[in-house]
Amino acid sequence: MINEAALLESKALRSGVLERTDVLDRVKALSLLPDGMHVTTAMVAAYFHVGVKAIESLVIDHREELEANGYRVLAGTELTSFKEVCGIQSRTRALALYPRRAVLNVAMLLRDSEVARQVRVYLLDMEYMARTQPVDNNAVHSPVEDLNEHIDRRITHILGKTVVPLFNTLIETSGEHSRELVALREDVENVERRLCWHHQRMRVLEAGTPADAVGTSIKAMTWQAFERHVADLLRRDGCTQVVVRQARSDRGIDITGHTADGRSVAVQCKNRDGRWSVPSADMQKFAGAARTLQPADVALFVATSQFSSEAQAIADLTGIITIARDELEAWSAGVRLKALSGGSRTSGRAGPTPSA
Template sequence: MVHEGVLLESPTMRASIADRTEALDKVKALSLLSDGTHVTTSMVAHYFEVGLKTIESTVHDHRAELEGNGYRVLTGTELTSFKEVSSVDKHAGRHLALFTRRTVLNVAMLLRDSVVAAQVRRYLLDAEARQRFPQGSRPVENSVVHNLVEWLDERIERSVAEQLAQYDTRMARVAEDSVRAVLAQTVVPLLNHAVRADGEQRREMSEIRRELARIDRALRARMPANGMTAVDAMTPREFEDHVAGLCRRDGCVGVTGCDARDPGDGDGHGPRLGGAGSTDLLGRAADGRTLVVRCGHIAPYRKVESEDVRRFVGMAKDEYEADVALFVTAATFTSAALDLAVRHGVTAVHRRLLEAWSGGATLHVLR
């Protein structure tokens, strides 16, 4: 069985079991906001029975990993829209941090000083062990071997002390030899079996580490050599191919370019998205949902405007009846554009989210 410390230290191991959110309710009921999806920072602190500062410190230290698992901070019009459809106090502050169940599970694998988090980790590891080792074939842990050796030493010392109380030094040596002989016939075979099982476990862990390293290298290989600098240097066609590759990596099928193009209106600042600066992709998600993607290749200092999103909504929803609509750009979105995307069910993949997606994270809407 994998030790609990591996989850605390290995991002790769955490990512491999990040979908097992059922572990949260197995340990303790997790309350959600009225949207049935999110929880606030205070709700996470209440669940793990720790202070707000502990959760905020964890987010600060592991923000990129948590954002890859659904953590985000709402501000401006996006926060206002969320307050209208949730149970959040409408007079709350100017920003609101939201966690998904997947993010809360991620926090459970990072918190060191929470009894509830430790129980969640143990449940995850026990479930992993039950899946990988059928009943009766599960290897003995290192701790079992160590505890058994300590128990043996304690029993020997106790037996010798009892013999010394009744016999002289010579008889004590005879008694010690007798105790060791009995133990050698009964317990040592069990120890030998435990050592062999421990060796098998170590070999299996080495194979798992090599496989995780191979997967990590493969994921990193999909990210351009110079990160977002390389993305910025792409042509529109190369950017479209890069986004199409990310979709296919996450299980989408039949992802190809389509002929839908908006004419753009020319505003003195270059063409609007939907004109020369963008291309579109069509395909299906792994579960069969219709997928439409707009690849907005513009300079990183520019912003996607609400009009750009409105054009895409008309094309994706009305013309193609998209179940999943992605607006992908290496730039950022205005607050109005983000608000419009949320209201029309469009996933706005901005620069920071694209960087995480290119680095191996999976978009929540494609899972």
């Protein structure tokens, strides 16, 4: 699996994932100029929460690579025409423009930005999942089946790459109507996940094997990849500011973030053999961290195994939501986690159900 350091250092590896510009809006809404295609240096800096000088310095060091991915500087009559088209009133004599591909390129080069790091993690998660998904080379599909699959995948692509990012942008600028837009976005994401779930179940049935592709993929993950996988599920279900700590000093909390309605989230992940049960000691440690050291509105304990009766009792007592192997596999396959939506209960088993 490609690691983050390799992605930062290798131009060839960066080039291999530059088509995945949709991850920008998955992590955070990217505001565009009125032409719907470009952003300025200031807009790039605002997206990554860094100063303009940091972006300008990065351009100096990697100008050739960025230009290959669409970065350019307008001046003279070309700039005048662009200002007229976009309605820009600035008197600047030159304007640097970045298409989405160049912005993603910046994300893979910018070291001192948490947003850029989250974009890289998202890319790595997608690359890992793509490499670990089982492939059935013997499956034979009719032209009609291939056409239906192509149409469904095209719909999924449009929902994920166009409609959801549009909702993200509207939510950031909507003010009093944000709650209604969040609800609409959730409906669209539910449709997208339902299509993904349908594809996976059909693949399993057509292959004629009881093996669960999702379970197999999760079982193959390292603990680091598993934490990134859970973080990706949080983002998919609308969570923002998702951070994977992956440090020895995490104080019992592996992932933090916020739900779409603003509640704080703390997550503990345990990637162990399915025959292993989460003991009460682990639950006590997480309860102390999520309820005392760093209080969270939503505390999730996600495990690839089951929970011991003592651990579950502590979870119920302290309001910890447990996500055992079966719930995790359903969540990974596209089922929305109720605990992350507004008005959900605050303790017990997660119990995800298929999104309608």
